[in-house]
Amino acid sequence: MLSPADENELAEMVRGASGPLRIVGGGTRDIGVPVEGEVLSTAGLSGISLYEPGALTLVAGAGTPLAEIKAVLAAENQRLAFEPMDHRALLGSTGAPTLGGVVATNASGARRIAVGACRDHLLGVRFVDGSGQVLKNGGRVMKNVTGYDLVKLMAGAYGTLGVLSEVSLKVLPRPEISATVVLHELSLSESVAAMSAALGSPFEVTGAAARRGDTCLRIEGFEASVAYRARQLSDLLAPRGEVSVLDHDASEAIWRKITDVADFAASAAVTRVSVAPGDAPALAEAHLAEFGGALLLDWGGGLMWFASAADSTAEDQARAHLALQHAVGSTPSRGHATLIKAPAVLRKSVPVFQPEAPGIAALSCGIRARFDPRAILNPGLMRGA
Structure with a gap:
């Protein structure tokens, strides 16, 4: 080495x-x-x-x-x-x-x-x-x-x-304190709508995610301000369903799990999808209906993490990942799907990164050739991109 x-x-x-x-x-x-x-x-x-x-x-x-x-x-x-x-x-x-x-x-x-x-x-x-x-x-x-x-x-x-x-x-x-407003048991479309409403509110939401049936909305700042904004946001969202508020310690813990995608530690394959929030519910529902597995939403619905089903085979995992890349590429916003976790043999057999359009691919190749003319720096690692 x-x-x-x-x-x-x-x-x-x-x-x-x-x-x-x-x-x-x-x-x-x-x-x-x-x-x-x-x-x-x-x-x-x-x-x-x-x-x-x-x-x-x-x-x-x-x-x-x-x-x-x-x-x-x-x-x-x-x-x-x-x-x-x-x-x-x-x-x-x-x-x-x-x-x-x-x-x-x-x-x-x-x-x-x-x-x-x-x-x-x-x-x-x-x-x-x-x-x-x-x-x-x-x-x-x-x-x-x-x-x-x-x-x-x-x-x-x-x-x-x-x-x-x-x-x-x-x-x-670093902010003095944080709190998280949680809505329970919303559908995917309801969750994205709630996150959009929270992010569009004047209450300075710094996290909007959905995991395990809960829609989580984080507020940070000075203690008095956080308490006031959490109450106001809870009142704003109350018509959408049951609302609860997590205190600082519980809030910090849940956002660490969300950011680190810790819920999917036991999953064999995980694909990270970036797409316009408005496209997320339909794409996610169709994918889960066909392939099963689990879903974590972040960035107000703009970031989705798909975990493979527990009983899926390597072939199932490959099909699921390729289906996500095709679905994302077909959306009006054209996001991208990246295979973040999978056995080495699977990562060698599919495009790990979202395949680029011909013009962008040509530009990417030209940039790599300029910075790495001998093609020795992590060659092939970004297959697809």
Whole structure:
């Protein structure tokens, strides 16, 4: 395994590579088509090099454990507001999530509907491209972000365009308290309608999800404000069904499960679907009627997680995933379906990522050829995209 201690060593190792490289951080996100190649670990590129709480700015190596970053931010009553998902519960993986892994997968949790995704909080990146050249883009403070926006290009590229070495990002204050308003036993269409009404209200909802028959709506802020807004939101939604309110501790616990998709830890295959909320109920109902399984809604219905049925075979799982990609591609909004969890043999046999339209596919190939001319960085991992 290649394990560079700094950016210069990383550049030398990429430059000297004679074949494919499988890039890993903390080893918690085994997503995409399995890559055959020499392992290149970014774990040695660790440490916080700059943290200015007053400027809401943090700069750290790509291999820095997320737990370390969260601890430093918590000491100043701040946080990563985009609420990155921890894949370990869902995938049954070990190791420690790293900042580079979060950025490479654009891992963003339930709060994305209120504050944006990981990519929206990035200020700058340093990375090594497939030819071994060190590149940087953006800046270390918000006023310095200028030029071509390669920062957002790297977010969600899964290490196929470059190996991240350093990341600078915006952080935000941690709210004093949270509460969750819960509606019980709604249909899918009723749940999406309730979430839309809550998100369109003036009560600043920062989470809107549905799991196990409950529609969950999170409110955060100062204690008095949260109490008032929870009451007002409960009154607004009361005509839609039975309403209850979870206190801070229960609210925090349920949103951790929602963000980490912990309910589906025992499922053999899980597909993540992004689609317009209005398209979600019909698509989900048709899919569950044909293939069974379980469903988690997030982002007000714009994000759906489908878990395979307990008795499904590998062939059933493949058919279900392909059906979701076809259904999503046929919707007016044309979202995307990604196979997040499945045995390696299944991930090798189906398009893991939503197949791209010919024009977009040509553009993607051109970008990859420019950043990785030897095609050695996680080659084939983003099959479909």
